[in-house]
Amino acid sequence: MSWSLTIGRLFGVAIRVHITFVMFLVWIGLAAFHSRGAEAALESVVYIVLIFVCVIMHEFGHILVARRYGIETDEVTLLPIGGVASLHRMPDTPSRELAVAIAGPLVNLVIAAALVVAIGVSTFSPAGMEDLANPGLSMLERLAAANLILALFNLIPAFPMDGGRVLHALISLRTGDARATDIAATIGQACAFGLGLIGLFGYPILLFVAIFVYVAAAEEAKLSHVRQALAGLMVGEVMETEAMTIPLHATLKEAVDLLLATPQDDFPLVDAFGKPVAATTRSEIIAALRSQDPQAPLPSRPAATIRAVETADKALQALSDARVGALCVIDAEGVFVGLLPRQALAEAMMIRAAQPSWRFRRKVT
Numbered sequence: 001m002s003w004s005l006t007i008g009r010l011f012g013v014a015i016r017v018h019i020t021f022v023m024f025l026v027w028i029g030l031a032a033f034h035s036r037g038a039e040a041a042l043e044s045v046v047y048i049v050l051i052f053v054c055v056i057m058h059e060f061g062h063i064l065v066a067r068r069y070g071i072e073t074d075e076v077t078l079l080p081i082g083g084v085a086s087l088h089r090m091p092d093t094p095s096r097e098l099a100v101a102i103a104g105p106l107v108n109l110v111i112a113a114a115l116v117v118a119i120g121v122s123t124f125s126p127a128g129m130e131d132l133a134n135p136g137l138s139m140l141e142r143l144a145a146a147n148l149i150l151a152l153f154n155l156i157p158a159f160p161m162d163g164g165r166v167l168h169a170l171i172s173l174r175t176g177d178a179r180a181t182d183i184a185a186t187i188g189q190a191c192a193f194g195l196g197l198i199g200l201f202g203y204p205i206l207l208f209v210a211i212f213v214y215v216a217a218a219e220e221a222k223l224s225h226v227r228q229a230l231a232g233l234m235v236g237e238v239m240e241t242e243a244m245t246i247p248l249h250a251t252l253k254e255a256v257d258l259l260l261a262t263p264q265d266d267f268p269l270v271d272a273f274g275k276p277v278a279a280t281t282r283s284e285i286i287a288a289l290r291s292q293d294p295q296a297p298l299p300s301r302p303a304a305t306i307r308a309v310e311t312a313d314k315a316l317q318a319l320s321d322a323r324v325g326a327l328c329v330i331d332a333e334g335v336f337v338g339l340l341p342r343q344a345l346a347e348a349m350m351i352r353a354a355q356p357s358w359r360f361r362r363k364v365t
């Protein structure tokens with residue numbers, strides 16, 4: 001996410017802070033200074049840093065549960081509404097989606113419970129939660145209250161908040177994924193309107209949350225429609241079969257000669273058996289040409305491959321997981337049979353939209 005800066009790493013995940021989160025913290029600090037002076041402002045800053053730590057722990061609740069299901073995460077971005085962990089994908093079964101989504105708010109509930117026990121159950125009163133800045137409350141009491149609010153707020157049933165995911169998982173247990181996304185996105189947008197209305201009547205920060213939620217819900221619905229448009233299609237039906245390959249040990253000069261003969265952007269590097277073992281791109285070849293001898297070996301990275309018999313939906317997932325422009329399509333023996341750039345999936349969707357019953361040529365059986 002842009003407008004963010006990295007402040008550290010934990011479990012191999014970058015922790016980033018969005019500019020709006022910083023503004024939110026400054027706003028709270030200034031408000032405390034204005035009303036109660038420097039000492040109160042310092043105390044507020046300490047309190048804010050502690051909340052900040054709780055938000056990070058919330059995100060790592062999601063991240064570590066997702067990791068159990070083999071889903072990695074690159075970064076966590078902190079926003080005024082909490083944090084956003086950029087999981088490579090969401091789990092594909094409703095029960096796993098539910099587990100990942102609920103893990104974050106559960107972390108806050110556990111922190112709140114632990115703090116309440118530390119304070120002494122009898123002295124903690126939820127009534128104090130009405131005013132987090134109440135100087136009559138101890139830091140621990142306010143922190144317990146903040147964690148309760150974090151948990152409840154994130155459980156509002158609207159994308160991209162955890163409650164939206166929980167709702168989506170629960171609906172898809174009954175209706176299947178595509179329908180569930182439509183329903184959950186609609187409920188999410190209704191919640192966004194509600195939040196926006198409350199925002200108009202005195203909680204301006206909620207207006208930002210409402211806009212954020214509205215846009216995210218629309219994004220989610222769009223992705224679901226892409227999935228539906230690709231449903232039932234196989235990689236072998238939509239791949240490009242005329243793709244050019246480059247021999248594994250070709251030099252830069254040889255690659256440039258091939259590159260000039262085709263408009264292709266992604267090139268598989270194949271071994272003597274026709275198996276794609278590495279891949280390179282047009283721009284990587286050109287960049288290497290600027291700094292290296294034409295007889296030098298090609299710049300390359302491991303090839304991202306997919307079987308021709310896999311579904312187009314899975315290819316879409318693989319493309320975003322591998323963060324590449326194209327997948328090398330292979331047969332059962334691992335031999336290169338075609339290339340699947342993002343463009344090929346987009347074309348398949350356009351053909352489907354124009355002719356819903358179009359029969360794609362089965363290129364690989």
Ligand code: ZN
Nearest residue numbers: 104105154162
């Ligand atoms: Zn969360």
